[in-house]
Amino acid sequence: MALNHLQKVYIPKDVRSNQYITAEILVTDALLAHYPDYKTCYQTLSRTIFKLAEQHELNNVHVITNDKLPVVRFHTEAYAFPTAEQIIFFYNPKFHEAQTLHTKDDYRARKIRIVFLATGEDIRSNSANFHIKVQSFLSTLMPLLPEKELKVKIRDHQHLSYDLFAKAKGNKESYGYKLRSISNRYQARECPLPEGHGSLCYVTVKLPLGRKLKNALLAADTDDFTPLYQKLEDSFIAATSAKQLKQVAMVANGLTPLIRNSKYDQVDGTDEVQMLGFDPHVEEQQYVRHWDGSRLVDMVSFTIAAEVKDSKDGGLGRYLNRVEEALKGFISEFEFDKSREDLIVRFHQHISYQAPAQLLGQ
Template sequence: MSRSHQQKVYIPKDVRSNQYITAEIKVTDALLAHYPDYKTCYQTLSRIIFNLAEQEELYNLHVITNDKLPVVRFHTEAYCFPTAEQIIFFYNPEYHEAQTLHSQDDYRARKIRVVLLATGEDIRANSANFHIKVQSFLAKLMPQLPEKDLAIKIRDHQHLSYDLFAKAKGNKESYGYKLRSISDRYGARSCPIPELHGSLCYVTVKLPLSSKLKQSLLPKEYTNDFSPLYQKLEDAFIQATSAKQLKRVAMVANGLTPLVRNSKYDLVDGTDEVQMLGFDPNVEEQQYTRHWDGSHLVEMVSFTIAAGEKDCKDGGLGRYLNRVEDALKSLTSELALDKSREELIVRFHQHISYQTPEQLVS
């Protein structure tokens, strides 16, 4: 197989592409001093944000002032589900628009988080244009903030999601992606990204624990100890990923939502709803974390496989995702799965983050 062919990954044509950008503004005493109360601060700033966003043709955005974490997923209908710690947005980029303030009047937020969801068609192909629009929006927003020294943290989130078992269901058509890092793609489209930025690429897969799967992995006689189930899955996962030299992996089976961060820059403490996973893409040693409790049966197990710094250079992301797919196919071949009826959704995530540079606010 040629090197050029290895750099491509063939993904089902019905792949779904998502992109959203968050802009985080720290709430300081100096900022709040300009308003009589929290409610007035949040409502005043949200009106400014919504008006400026519409000028930049940004039609789906949310302002979060209760410190809840945004989670974005595709759906044919638009939904917003708040939990104690998260706000889960479901939407279809082709149809859905929104301007919503998610607030708690008597609560002092640590940060004001603006969530801008990409809209239209060909989300991945137009990702740089969307980022440029957001940069222009922020350049206009910052002079209108009452405090001029506030920095803004930008996080650009993109992912492709598709069924690993698509071919078994008769979906034979695929498209060859030559994956590149966000900074390389944006550089080719005249979208400025500061040299000092953080980036992370990883794949997540959620494996539902069906009755058939549990029966095949658990001993015939067992009490309330599900350790044999989790241990078999863990052993199979480690074996499959190690065979493909995938060193940054995690297994989560404790009912929490995995959240991946670059451990070189971000703290990785967990919460009541979120299991933080930290990987350093620059470290070549094995990085494996597991979070499961044999006394607690969960509905699904989450697997995470992060890319290294070398995987993201010189067309390496295609080779990385091919290795991930090979590892997942090896893992699932050991399980009692009906590939013609069951889904295993692969989500390929690309993140980039940076502090707002001075040239954007001049």
């Protein structure tokens, strides 16, 4: 009983659950040769995709043909916010549905991204069924395309997000989660995943640099913000090391952190995105830092990645408990009003794989 208790993490009942799946189809000369121009290609394919998605009860689907990176966040209103490199989707899974093509007519895409946003309730418990629907959709779609043997990369993203200090605000109710890896959950629900699929679990937290925090750590009228960042870095490393959390990152350069499994994915940065690569199979310390003492940002992002051993035998619950303890120890060193300020913990689980030929009907 005691061991079972340790494997659980108690999360506020108002936790938000989210899931989205992307299918990335590599664009080839052979595929484009079937259409008079890029615009016709994108519009024709999107019509086929949207019609087929409706048949598979996939109710919130976006097609991206401008190579922008999809980012998904919860919001009470639904809208897509484009930047130079990203499309940020805000939506509430309980209410919002969509079919949208995001395109640029005279642009040759490197890949066509189909983004499936989970809808309805009980997102986490229905995640395997959602993945099965997407697999079924792809097995039907690919034989309909004019070019065969196209490569498709599938990425499944799942999040739990909640305020670490919800109890300090009077939100006392919580629910005990016995977290399991995606592969274990899917196996139990007969959702097949290919051998050798990539997986990654991690937590992200964004700490606002408020007035009290800056005044406590910086001299007045200074243009050197190194003491602020160095104190945050030192405290973060000390707090995570005390809980044997070895794969961590701190980003304070104004860019959006994007975490990938460095064993499978390239981790080059861009003008908007700071790529962070972790290999969960590596047991040594992996610390990544990106900050500049000459530049003050509004928000500092912290990442704590799980090791492979954390995903085994109910270890994810213990991992997230250690993360929470580390974050509470870290925050205790600074001016932070727990009863008024939110510290949103986002627990991410990702898997990715190259779709096998049999799944694509090839």
